[in-house]
Amino acid sequence: xxxxxxxxxxxxxxxxxxxxxxxxxxxxxxxxxxxxxxxxxxxxxxxxxxxxxxxxxxxxxxxxxxxxxxxxxxxxxxxxxxxxxxxxxxxxxxxxxxxxxxxxxxxxxxxxxxxxxxxxxxxxxxxxxxxxxxxxxxxxxxxxxxxxxxxxxxxxxxxxxxxxxxxxxxxxxxxxxxxxxxxxxxxxxxxxxxxxxxxxxxxxxxxxxxxxxxxxxxxxxxxxxxxxxxxxxxxxxxxxxxxxxxxxxxxxxxxxxxxxxxxxxxxxxxxxxxxxxxxxxxxxxxxxxxxxxxxxxxxxxxxxxxxxxxxxxxxxxxxxxxxxxxxxxxxxxxxxxxxxxxxxxxxxxxxxxxxxxxxxxxxxxxxxxxxxxxxxxxxxxxx
Amino acid sequence: xxxxxxxxxxxxxxxxxxxxxxxxxxxxxxxxxxxxxxxxxxxxxxxxxxxxxxxxxxxxxxxxxxxxxxxxxxxxxxxxxxxxxxxxxxxxxxxxxxxxxxxxxxxxxxxxxxxxxxxxxxxxxxxxxxxxxxxxxxxxxxxxxxxxxxxxxxxxxxxxxxxxxxxxxxxxxxxxxxxxxxxxxxxxxxxxxxxxxxxxxxxxxxxxxxxxxxxxxxxxxxxxxxxxxxxxxxxxxxxxxxxxxxxxxxxxxxxxxxxxxxxxxxxxxxxxxxxxxxxxxxxxxxxxxxxxxxxxxxxxxxxxxxxxxxxxxxxxxxxxxxxxxxxxxxxxxxxxxxxxxxxxxxxxxxxxxxxxxxxxxxxxxxxxxxxxxxxxxxxxxxx
Numbered sequence: 001x002x003x004x005x006x007x008x009x010x011x012x013x014x015x016x017x018x019x020x021x022x023x024x025x026x027x028x029x030x031x032x033x034x035x036x037x038x039x040x041x042x043x044x045x046x047x048x049x050x051x052x053x054x055x056x057x058x059x060x061x062x063x064x065x066x067x068x069x070x071x072x073x074x075x076x077x078x079x080x081x082x083x084x085x086x087x088x089x090x091x092x093x094x095x096x097x098x099x100x101x102x103x104x105x106x107x108x109x110x111x112x113x114x115x116x117x118x119x120x121x122x123x124x125x126x127x128x129x130x131x132x133x134x135x136x137x138x139x140x141x142x143x144x145x146x147x148x149x150x151x152x153x154x155x156x157x158x159x160x161x162x163x164x165x166x167x168x169x170x171x172x173x174x175x176x177x178x179x180x181x182x183x184x185x186x187x188x189x190x191x192x193x194x195x196x197x198x199x200x201x202x203x204x205x206x207x208x209x210x211x212x213x214x215x216x217x218x219x220x221x222x223x224x225x226x227x228x229x230x231x232x233x234x235x236x237x238x239x240x241x242x243x244x245x246x247x248x249x250x251x252x253x254x255x256x257x258x259x260x261x262x263x264x265x266x267x268x269x270x271x272x273x274x275x276x277x278x279x280x281x282x283x284x285x286x287x288x289x290x291x292x293x294x295x296x297x298x299x300x301x302x303x304x305x306x307x308x309x310x311x312x313x314x315x316x317x318x319x320x321x322x323x324x325x326x327x328x329x330x331x332x333x334x335x336x337x338x339x340x341x342x343x344x345x346x347x348x349x350x351x352x353x354x355x356x357x358x359x360x361x362x363x364x365x366x367x368x369x370x371x372x373x374x375x376x377x378x379x380x381x382x383x
Numbered sequence: 384x385x386x387x388x389x390x391x392x393x394x395x396x397x398x399x400x401x402x403x404x405x406x407x408x409x410x411x412x413x414x415x416x417x418x419x420x421x422x423x424x425x426x427x428x429x430x431x432x433x434x435x436x437x438x439x440x441x442x443x444x445x446x447x448x449x450x451x452x453x454x455x456x457x458x459x460x461x462x463x464x465x466x467x468x469x470x471x472x473x474x475x476x477x478x479x480x481x482x483x484x485x486x487x488x489x490x491x492x493x494x495x496x497x498x499x500x501x502x503x504x505x506x507x508x509x510x511x512x513x514x515x516x517x518x519x520x521x522x523x524x525x526x527x528x529x530x531x532x533x534x535x536x537x538x539x540x541x542x543x544x545x546x547x548x549x550x551x552x553x554x555x556x557x558x559x560x561x562x563x564x565x566x567x568x569x570x571x572x573x574x575x576x577x578x579x580x581x582x583x584x585x586x587x588x589x590x591x592x593x594x595x596x597x598x599x600x601x602x603x604x605x606x607x608x609x610x611x612x613x614x615x616x617x618x619x620x621x622x623x624x625x626x627x628x629x630x631x632x633x634x635x636x637x638x639x640x641x642x643x644x645x646x647x648x649x650x651x652x653x654x655x656x657x658x659x660x661x662x663x664x665x666x667x668x669x670x671x672x673x674x675x676x677x678x679x680x681x682x683x684x685x686x687x688x689x690x691x692x693x694x695x696x697x698x699x700x701x702x703x704x705x706x707x708x709x710x711x712x713x714x715x716x717x718x719x720x721x722x723x724x725x726x727x728x729x730x731x732x733x734x735x736x737x738x739x740x741x742x743x744x745x746x747x748x749x750x751x752x753x754x755x756x757x758x759x760x761x762x763x764x765x766x
Contacts, residue, residue, distance in 0.1 A: 001484065072625060073624050076464075088460045239459075241455055
């Protein structure tokens, strides 16, 4: 298969964009990515979206995006893998370019969640869980993650407060990202005082829902283009699944799909986990961060929270995560988040992250996770 | 890119499967396809589905299908292009195998629509139209097609009754398909007497909603397997888009995406339209059949209905369409229909279509269409 580079990135602010439509957000991100890449045309568009049909009454985003971006009659299709839809769109674009079907492809993540009733969003997110065996019994998505966090606290003898450093870190990092939804500093005391959503998960354990769009232009290497920005190589790409329902897992605290996808992407790139300079992981809840770090081999079981407490996950630590705020600080427009992660890794590798810059970053991993760890898509990027 | 064959097919009956879940339907189709192919494992699964998140409260079908079929931790993802989702899933699987990312891939179309309120289905289908500029103003999907049919009647001086032969043909062909939803013969008189849904579209112009699943196993050529069934080559594959809203078309009766996709797939296969032995087209409404035949170059503008009246679209005509009943006669589980079409072409090319067999069929085209012609995916298959 061919080598594939990210040659352009674009993103909207992550906000409550009440006056802007799905179409508006997608167009802004795509236009920015095409400008950044210095190219007009692409051969295919892959759209990551989870909830527009439920929340906006709009499926068929293929035509909507191709049409609104002036790219008709280009091939376009939507890719859905619950909260990993953005990562899945990047992978679909990667496969199209690596396999030779497209010389250039766009991956666009877009989601609009905030001008609706909260109940609608909770129901829409619950479609990522098992409709028959989880959601039908009232288990919302946050409730399922609360079960995981409670089990983690029980098995590993940690307290709710021990998760605070993860939340504090994301908010600290988001301070330096002008695109981020939350740009308020937050302390462990704030965390302790914050209201619970589903015990033991509190507001400050949870990534906020939001509106936003992000886009990347992928290209077979060495294209002719006007941009002076350096290309960033996708040196690893992989995806894996686990059971849909948590109750079907042999060990609910061992997220095998997350471990499989990250491991396969790193092997493809010829890297060991310790070779990574940063990891944009899927911190939808603080417990997801802990389980991800352990599943991917960055921490032994039950020890991930120590990494945060010791400052090793900060931008000047040995494994920086969520360097521009992550899902928690940047905000989590679900189907778009996986594309934002890739955009952010590219910002870091191109030395364009401003005050959020990780020094000497040359290799980054982005991982997008859907359901309760039931599907994961990982990409290794290198400059 | 590599050559790709269909080495296995599977399908459920198209019915009102009130007692069976999405999971049950997908498993039946996948098991049948794996048995038919004589293989157990695949490297990736691509699921075509349009409406499960709205109608069944279930997104994340990637995990659901991979898990229920015993294929974890295989890569899996859902592909959506409105009513063309099934065709888009076949294309995604084709790209994965042709490009070298997978040696074998499954495309699975699954949809469950009938144990719900009709209003829910109408709303879910309307998500294929433009939410802001069509659906928000009360234009349901059938209403948009009614506008097209009325315009066609006006421009080409044809009457509603002139569409009857298309509906009669689909029902006639479905008589010989034991999987079909409708197996009652139907006459032009029945058509004339049938109730209107959205004038001039009547019940017998419209494909019925239904539940069902279909699956195909694609493989890089010459795999080791136990099956004795002959492989069927995918010699052409293409996809294209048009504007989302009908009002944005320069000429609403010229379906450019449909023409682009079918033309590109035939060119890739080195065929002219007249080389085709059968065409499984997307007859969601009789007007869609007429517009498709004209967009693809099988009939001059305004003349498609004559082909039907002259019997040329029947199984013993020069361009057999909808040979096992099409969407109208077989039933239209929307996200699954595009996979059913490919399964049916394979049945014909393998001489396994029973009483519905098209004599000496060696080359077939399957085309799946989403929205009001806003996205189309076409595959040429050859034996």
